[in-house]
Amino acid sequence: MKLNYSHLLALASALTLAGCGTKTTETKSFGPITADDIKGHIAVLANDSLTGRKPFTSGETKATNYIAGQFKKMGLEPGNNGSYFQDVPMVEIASTPTPTMEITGKTNISLKSLEDFVVLSRREQDSVQLKNSPLVFAGYGVVAPEYHWNDYAGLDVKGKTVVVLVNDPGFKSGDPTIFKGDTMTYYGRWTYKYEEAARQGAAGLIIVHQTEPASYGWPVVKNSNSAAKLYLQQADKHMGRCKMEGWITEAAANKLFAAAGITGDIRALARKKDFKAIPLNLNLSVGISIKRKYAMSHNVVGIIKGNTQPNESIIYTAHWDHLGIGPAVKGDSIYNGADDNASGVAALLGIAKAFTQSKDKPKRTIVFLSVTAEEQGLLGSEYYATHPIFPINKTVANLNMDMLGPFGETKDVSITGKGQNDLDEYVADQAKQFNLTVTGDTRPGAGSYYRSDHFNFAKVGVPALDMNNGVDVVGKGAEWGKAQKKDFNEHNYHQVTDNYSADMNCTGMAQAANILFNIGTKLASETTFPGWKPTSEFKAIRDKSRGK
Structure with missing residues (x-):
């Protein structure tokens, strides 16, 4: 019309x-x-x-x-x-990543922007670079004392890129006593996972997209993150956030996990009571150019x-x-x-x-x-x-x-x-x-x-x-x-x-x-x-x- x-x-x-x-x-x-x-x-x-x-x-x-x-x-x-x-008062930040994200280690993997991953940065600077940032799998990326859960326990992620799963450990666990069972808590939201990774001092945070636990398909992630994003203006110019925040497809994540020798149901692995973060022995490199516009x-x-x-x-x-x-x-x-x-x-x-x-x-x-x-x-x-x-x-x-x-x-x-x-x-x-x-x-x-x-x-x-x-x-x-x-x-x-x-x-x-x-x-x-x-x-x- x-x-x-x-x-x-x-x-x-x-x-x-x-x-x-x-x-x-x-x-x-x-x-x-x-x-x-x-x-x-x-x-x-x-x-x-x-x-x-x-x-x-x-x-x-x-x-x-x-x-x-x-x-x-x-x-x-x-x-x-x-x-x-x-x-x-907001700032519009247009993040343009390099066409590919390079994963290096015993196995080298090249992921394509939009097809395999979306990344952006909130930092109000001209560009950010992650070069050979070590990858670590931190389960659901959750620190929840009331549920006696800490995926970052004993983990130093400074300079590293953390890979986490969307939603929380309770989802499809079959056990209503794990978090709130199939009812998502705030710990399952991608916004929380970005915030927690920043608190932990990570250089980057990548969320593994899966349609059912996310409740929407990859096109939603792609469309919501491929254009310029808006943020409330902050006194620290968002420098307290991770350099990079983003998502990868489940297929791309499976390549990373396979290269690290991790197979099977990754969600079941991450919800085990004794789960500990797993270094993937892979490094990530990607660049993001940034344009900013301040407006009301x-x-x-x-x-x-x-x-x-x-x-x-x-x-x-x-x-x-x-x-x-x-x-x-x-x-x-x-x-x-x-x-x-x-x-x-x-x-x-x-x-x-x-x-x-x-x-x-x-x-x-x-x-x-x-x-x-x-x-x-x-x-x-x-x-x-x-x-x-x-x-x-x-x-x-x-x-x-x-x-x-x-x-x-x-x-x-x-x-x-x-x-x-x-x-x-x-x-x-x-x-x-x-x-x-x-x-x-x-x-x-x-x-x-x-x-x-x-x-x-x-x-x-x-x-x-x-x-x-x-x-x-x-x-x-x-x-x-x-x-x-x-x-x-x-x-x-x-x-x-x-x-x-x-x-x-x-x-x-x-x-x-x-x-x-x-x-x-x-x-x-x-x-x-x-x-x-x-x-x-x-x-x-x-x-x-x-x-x-």
Whole structure:
């Protein structure tokens, strides 16, 4: 779909009026937000003229201006000292590796960039070089005292490149007492592994990609790491990070392991209680040239001020960014991100409109925050959480929307990280009213609770909810829904095919938006604060911030 940007607002209005063939009667019982409300905003935000909504591009300007314009049109107040924008200082780093990564030793291996590996550097300098850096296999790359696990025990990795597995030791172990079994912990996330390798003083960190434990295929890794990356600006110019961070394919990793005499199930080897890091007796050489660009990106924030407890806030979040322009597939190089995450922003706008039109004004302040650079590592929400506009200890809850799914209404709803905090009960209350089933993570091994913007609120103690439709699609059934989600994850997630279409089904998105609107309405009328469950790792942070 290609339209001039000047016609996009008119398009949104036309879609809302015409309905694009979508019936909205199915979602009326859930609340005031309709499928057409959602669809109209997606049509604008996922249009080719926004060039994939990557920060620092004209797509950012168009997307953020559209969101701010909608806030103003609805009557939301500017949320940041008279402005709808919060500046987020970032640096764009374009890492260009040498065409090959050379592995030398008893066996010499030459790996090809993008085909076999992706590497980058956060360091703000002209180039970095790793020359004959010794390779060591450190299992899952985890130091977790509470699980009595330390893959770096007795290991000096200074000057070395560490090879680690994605996910954590519990995944597919068959033993629920190892970490959290098939439910990924934060130790399984690639972000953690980079951070831990830097703390250990490694020169480089390479993660072995495997589709099932990563929960996505190699094309996702390649597309997410082959273009320039954004980072929050840091005082040390990121010199505290490893020189090199990256991934290699499972096939390439098997070549390394075979050359070192390691065969068989590498994951089973690494999860043994007595596992010790293994020097591979191979050296790695690769260079990375670096270009830097410093610029300001923006979160967009609008508010409805509470009429009796204005200093207490409920924050709705949805990231506006996607991947921009990337590798072309069948002539299309614009990664429009219709579901990821134009759907979430559309829901946020729908909820904002519903609040402004509600007869009962909220007692607490409602904050609508559309954040930047989620795709680059949850940067916009991280910046807000560490530079809050509204006090964190008086932030009641965060309700996040990310990839709501174009599959239709469901008979179930899914809570990412179910069992973490009291917001589960708010979802359960809605489910009871509308005869829905509540489930936990549909893919617990994917570590979804650590993969979207709610996580940065959780890290500072704010009870955070990431709720989505389930898989039991009305009129289609659960097996059909599972197949649709699997197909999307394998063929559309972070691909050029995540596009808007006039016949996309937005009823499920409206269903989720209405449930979250209802939950926010209830939270806004209360005087109590939801808390974390006793077993949650975030409870102590909240208790401290609230003076408990």
